[in-house]
Amino acid sequence: MTHPDAPTRARVTQALRAQRIETPSWAYANSGTRFKVFPQEGVPRDPYEKIADAAMVHRLTGVAPTVALHIPWDRVDDYADLARYATEQGVTLGAINANVFQDNDYRLGSVTNPDPGVRRKAIDHLLECVDIMDRTGSRDLKLWFSDGTNYPGQDDIRARQDRLAAALREAYDRLGDDQRLLLEYKLFEPAFYATDVPDWGTAYAHCLELGPKAQVVIDTGHHAPGTNIEFIVAFLLRAGKLGGFDFNSRFYADDDLMVGAADPFQLFRIMREIVGGNALRPEAGIAFMLDQCHNIEPKIPAIIRSVLNVQEATAKALLVDADALAAAQRAGDVLGANAVLMDAYHTDVRPLLAELRAEAGLDPDPIAAYARSGYFERIRTERAGGQQAGWGA
Ligand code: LRH
Ligand code: MN
DSSP, X not given: OOSOOHHHHHHHHHHHHTOOOEEEGGGGSOOBOSSOBOOOTTOOSSHHHHHHHHHHHHHHHSSXXXXXXXXXXXXXXXXXXXXXXXXXXXXXXXXXXXXXXXXXXXXXXXXXXXXXXXXXXXXXXXXXXXXXXXXXXXXEEEEEOOOEESSTTSSOHHHHHHHHHHHHHHHHHHOOTTOEEEEEOOSSSSOSSEXXXXXXXXXXXXXXXXXXXXXXXXXXXXXXXXXXXXXXXXXHHHTTOEEXXXXXXXXXXXXXXXXXXXXXXXXXXXXXXHHHTTOOSGGGOOEEEEOOXXXXXXXXXXXXXXXXXXXXXXXXHXXXXXXXXXXXXXXXXXXXXXXXXXXXXXXXXXXXXXXXXXXXXXXXXXXXXXXXXXXXXXXXXXXXXXXXXXXXX
């Protein structure tokens, strides 16, 4: 499809203008692998500087108005002041990510730990995160548990599920009316035998048990190779249990690379299910978040590139001729139906997105605009001293 007709262009551009992508505070900070964390110049030293960088991404892209926080990496004395600062910068604070995967006490698990004292400590952290949400005005409590075992027999799989369910119940019951609990699953790592929330089915079952304010987060790097993620998207959307995404991409495991970098066709297929399920609009309540680590590449340009990758996949998904697709599917026209999808996928949507940015008063090329802005040179100088932020692992 070379140039969409006027009605199609109007429908597509209206949807793209309403798109909202949340960037993660930790992607602006130092990160790495167990082998090495390579520090970079200009990296933020505190949550305020992380928010300033996120605000720069929003100023250049126009579609990244919220920043996810991670506790304790983003712990501050005054969360209301942090929220005020974010607003001043033109963004707001998004999901609050709990962290029960870095304390020595959690060697054998956090909320699933055999020791009730350790479980209590972990649950109290989840409750503290809801207190923080009350002060930041955040809607989502995002929970990922590294909990699991490394050897068969190490612990009782069913007993750990009972402990997990009890902890989730306590956190869920603490939520306010407009707050949600988003449960993230991951196949393995750091546990290498059994992870307590390993897949979408386990997360879905726990969210069903909890209630309407509990939904599943799909981290695109958390599946076994070959997993059809768009099937999971379609299934959870249909069930009203898809709360959001942690977007990134991978060639092998949880590589946390830029979304769309390793498999842009997969991202297109995922966004196709979102568009097909009429779930792109903000009112549908899906949190489109990035969860990435820029271990060797410059962080802010990488996040801008990632936002653009999501926009491009979304634009292609919106260009799918839904009527032609439905007709081919009804007719059992296998190749015809696939061709309709591929036609949209092979459409170069970059000119359309560049026009959209220009219409919004933004530079058509945010990456070039960032390079010309002098922002990096400024933060490199301003942030020369002090302790750079990171995962503290
Ligand atoms: C776990 C995970 C989770 C976060 C962390 C930063 O791999 O995807 O979403 O808490 O990364
Ligand atoms: Mn994640």
